[in-house]
Amino acid sequence: MFKRPLTQIIAHRGSKGTRPENTLSAFQAAIDAGADGIETDVQLTRDHQLVIMHDERVDRTTDGTGYLKDFTLAELKDLDAGHFFSPEYAGTPVPTLDEVIQLLIRNDFQGVFNLELKTNKIPYPGIEQRLAGYFQRQSVPFRVVFSSFRAKSLITLRALYPEAEYAKLFKTAGQQARRMQRRHQVGALHPDIHWVKANRFWLPHVQLRPWTVNNEADMTYCFRHHFAGMFTDYPARAVAVRAEIQG
Numbered sequence: 520m521f522k523r524p525l526t527q528i529i530a531h532r533g534s535k536g537t538r539p540e541n542t543l544s545a546f547q548a549a550i551d552a553g554a555d556g557i558e559t560d561v562q563l564t565r566d567h568q569l570v571i572m573h574d575e576r577v578d579r580t581t582d583g584t585g586y587l588k589d590f591t592l593a594e595l596k597d598l599d600a601g602h603f604f605s606p607e608y609a610g611t612p613v614p615t616l617d618e619v620i621q622l623l624i625r626n627d628f629q630g631v632f633n634l635e636l637k638t639n640k641i642p643y644p645g646i647e648q649r650l651a652g653y654f655q656r657q658s659v660p661f662r663v664v665f666s667s668f669r670a671k672s673l674i675t676l677r678a679l680y681p682e683a684e685y686a687k688l689f690k691t692a693g694q695q696a697r698r699m700q701r702r703h704q705v706g707a708l709h710p711d712i713h714w715v716k717a718n719r720f721w722l723p724h725v726q727l728r729p730w731t732v733n734n735e736a737d738m739t740y741c742f743r744h745h746f747a748g749m750f751t752d753y754p755a756r757a758v759a760v761r762a763e764i765q766g
């Protein structure tokens with residue numbers, strides 16, 4: 520009998536709920552939990568290196584202060600990106616994109632790697648060229664999905680690197696996102712779960728991967744609607760919920 524594909528569990532910033540977000544420790548925990556995918560956020564340092572961090576400022580997740588764009592990679596590497604989560608993780612560094620990719624390769628990761636370009640507030644001129652160059656040099660044995668709230672970043676990168684998959688992130692502008700999907704052929708939409716539920720936005724022909732799905736009720740909602748995927752801070756919890764529902 521035909522079985523619909525399982526909703527993929529994508530670890531948001533790694534296993535953000537149980538480890539300091541966007542660190543190698545968080546990505547390793549996501550792999551160990553059995554996540555089908557990993558989501559993370561990329562930005563550019565002052566010396567144009569591709570690094571992993573969610574906020575445009577380093578203040579919330581490190582012991583430094585200021586905008587990431589004003590740090591060189593060496594300066595960023597001096598910061599502590601673990602202590603804010605728990606003293607147990609003191610000394611955990613901010614990873615580069617390459618360090619994350621090498622961790623996934625070492626773990627024989629075969630899932631989906633979703634890299635979000637954090638270009639909606641600071642456009643980081645040249646980041647798309649850097650990413651295309653990186654992925655052209657470094658072949659990876661897993662699926663790569665680029666996403667962004669900024670459509671222009673996706674269009675620019677897609678022209679340089681059409682081999683990857685593309686997804687539009689959005690909070691509320693569903694119509695705009697669907698137009699984007701049709702015109703620019705992004706393969707999927709990544710909406711806020713609250714917006715999805717409020718608008719009953721679950722068209723069968725649209726690949727949806729809502730974020731951020733952390734409680735069992737929202738997880739169950741995504742699994743029951745057979746969404747393509749979902750982002751969660753708690754991949755181990757999602758694996759357990761899915762096993763109960765989908766077997």
Ligand code: G3P
Pocket residue numbers: 531558560573635666688709730750
């Ligand atoms: O990619 C899903 C989600 O990460 C988008 O929001 O702010 O957590 O990067 P944010």
Ligand code: MG
Pocket residue numbers: 558559560635
């Ligand atoms: Mg993100």
